[in-house]
Amino acid sequence: MVQSRQPRSKPHALVVGGTRGAGRLAVRRLVADGYRVSVLARNPPAQTKQKLRNVRYWQADLGNHASLAQALTSINEARGALDSIAFFQRFRGTSEAWHGEIETSLTGTRSLIEILVGQFNLRNAAIVIVSSVNASLISKHLPLGYHVAKAGLNQIVRYYAVALGARGIRVNSVSPGTFLKEESREVVLSNRKLVALYQRIIPLGRIGTADEVTDAVTFLASTRSSFITGQDLVVDGGLSLVFQEALARELVPIGTASRSTKK
Numbered sequence: 001m002v003q004s005r006q007p008r009s010k011p012h013a014l015v016v017g018g019t020r021g022a023g024r025l026a027v028r029r030l031v032a033d034g035y036r037v038s039v040l041a042r043n044p045p046a047q048t049k050q051k052l053r054n055v056r057y058w059q060a061d062l063g064n065h066a067s068l069a070q071a072l073t074s075i076n077e078a079r080g081a082l083d084s085i086a087f088f089q090r091f092r093g094t095s096e097a098w099h100g101e102i103e104t105s106l107t108g109t110r111s112l113i114e115i116l117v118g119q120f121n122l123r124n125a126a127i128v129i130v131s132s133v134n135a136s137l138i139s140k141h142l143p144l145g146y147h148v149a150k151a152g153l154n155q156i157v158r159y160y161a162v163a164l165g166a167r168g169i170r171v172n173s174v175s176p177g178t179f180l181k182e183e184s185r186e187v188v189l190s191n192r193k194l195v196a197l198y199q200r201i202i203p204l205g206r207i208g209t210a211d212e213v214t215d216a217v218t219f220l221a222s223t224r225s226s227f228i229t230g231q232d233l234v235v236d237g238g239l240s241l242v243f244q245e246a247l248a249r250e251l252v253p254i255g256t257a258s259r260s261t262k263k
């Protein structure tokens, strides 16, 4: 089956995981930028007062190949070929974390790209995958599967950038550090100690926001980045550049500990 190319004025974007968090913001941003947006997630979005024009929702589980293929067929029939695809999904399940992370992040992303390329002859499109600084850095509060899946996504980006370049398909990733989103803003900002620490250790002096992650994604999803492919854009205020030992020295300058214990 070939992508149905209907006469249309607005570009068509697919946002995977666009019902919550940063993905939901990306949907709003893409609409503001003049896209028609198709959103894919397992559940419909929570009711919002403001209905977005040019947005349609499809339900499918990235872990279920048949439901994914069915949803992509419906999207293609209803709205035609895709110009941009952004992956924001995150495994938040209660099932076994390793399997869930690999299935939702890696296998789901690969399946969706393979269906679009194989079944719908995807061409001249931009793919953006939201990865994480945890593709290379370790956070003990996050499971092994999250780290491995994010590292794998960065390699998926490089592989497909090379493999699909001749079709005019660009593939890039955005790697955020922790960012504030609507759902977490209050709880993070009410923790003054944590906010003060972020201000101290992040070179740009504050925690980032979902808006700023979305800015990077929509740039890479648009024709403004038309000669960029296979790249990872880190959005963390510079934190991952700082050597941990330097942070330790800044928080406890050498000499202060011994001075403070002097009688």
Ligand SMILES: NC(=O)c1ccc[n+]([C@@H]2O[C@H](COP(=O)([O-])OP(=O)(O)OC[C@H]3O[C@@H](n4cnc5c(N)ncnc54)[C@H](OP(=O)(O)O)[C@@H]3O)[C@@H](O)[C@H]2O)c1
Binding pocket: 016, 017, 018, 019, 020, 021, 022, 023, 040, 041, 042, 043, 044, 060, 061, 062, 063, 087, 088, 089, 090, 091, 092, 104, 130, 131, 132, 133, 175, 176, 177, 178, 179, 180, 181
């Ligand atoms: N939050 C942070 O501070 C942070 C930091 C670094 C990187 N990131 C990355 O940024 C991205 C967005 O994070 P977020 O916190 O904004 O995500 P989130 O709020 O947890 O939203 C995840 C989205 O993915 C969908 N989803 C989950 N499993 C799915 C499946 N099997 N099939 C289809 N859709 C599925 C969810 O809808 P359903 O549940 O209805 O399916 C939802 O729309 C993720 O890739 C995350 O790893 C986040």
